[in-house]
Amino acid sequence: MFILVNLKAYPCDPIEVATAARDVAEASGARIAVSPQAADVARVADTGVETWAQHVSPNAHGSHTGSTLAEAVADNGAEGTLVNHSENRLKLADVDGSVRAAERADLETIVCANNPAQVGAAAALGPDAVAVEPPELIGGDVSVATADPGIVEDAVAAAEAVDPAVDVFCGAGVSTGEDVSTAGDLGAAGVLLASGVAKADDPEAVLEDLVSGI
Numbered sequence: 001m002f003i004l005v006n007l008k009a010y011p012c013d014p015i016e017v018a019t020a021a022r023d024v025a026e027a028s029g030a031r032i033a034v035s036p037q038a039a040d041v042a043r044v045a046d047t048g049v050e051t052w053a054q055h056v057s058p059n060a061h062g063s064h065t066g067s068t069l070a071e072a073v074a075d076n077g078a079e080g081t082l083v084n085h086s087e088n089r090l091k092l093a094d095v096d097g098s099v100r101a102a103e104r105a106d107l108e109t110i111v112c113a114n115n116p117a118q119v120g121a122a123a124a125l126g127p128d129a130v131a132v133e134p135p136e137l138i139g140g141d142v143s144v145a146t147a148d149p150g151i152v153e154d155a156v157a158a159a160e161a162v163d164p165a166v167d168v169f170c171g172a173g174v175s176t177g178e179d180v181s182t183a184g185d186l187g188a189a190g191v192l193l194a195s196g197v198a199k200a201d202d203p204e205a206v207l208e209d210l211v212s213g214i
């Protein structure tokens with residue numbers, strides 16, 4: 001199970017979380033990555049933790065003010081990127097363009113989706129993985145794997161039907177090792193989480209609990 005911690009725009013210390021994630025990953029052997037704001041990618045990557053962007057633009061170099069280029073985040077140490085997060089939805093053509101841009105920059109990709117139908121559509125674009133996140137459960141206290149196990153199983157089946165090479169993650173409300181374990185039992189290859197770590201008083205303790213569920 002891959003644990004990907006999205007820091008969103010929370011007012012946490014990205015270096016504190018990154019250092020904790022690096023240390024827990026090294027001690028446990030678990031794969032843990034941190035996805036900070038674009039402005040923090042380089043200094044988070046400098047901690048040694050696996051670092052992901054929260055978004056990349058479909059654009060390549062050129063006259064594209066305000067873009068976050070896949071090439072730029074890769075040059076600053078990112079190894080992967082989220083695309084189409086529920087809080088940063090894209091047009092279908094731009095989801096495709098962002099996945100293609102990430103491929104050009106040799107970034108891994110996880111395309112987010114609200115439901116199994118969108119998971120199937122996202123899988124058809126050929127990302128490395130898709131993540132199913134019911135928007136109404138994001139930021140809540142109950143894990144998607146507990147609140148709606150059927151959506152995770154249906155997402156796994158939807159991706160499998162389109163492209164068995166595409167892994168399925170689940171996210172929303174994940175904060176404990178038991179949540180990670182339950183997600184794995186439902187067929188998820190990893191979890192995408194945010195508030196459980198980014199809002200924690202002791203991010204390292206939460207991360208240690210999370211890896212106990214792998």
Ligand SMILES: O=C[C@H](O)COP(=O)(O)O
Binds near residue numbers: 086137193
């Ligand atoms: O990117 C992370 C997801 O939106 C889940 O967020 P959450 O763990 O705060 O529910």
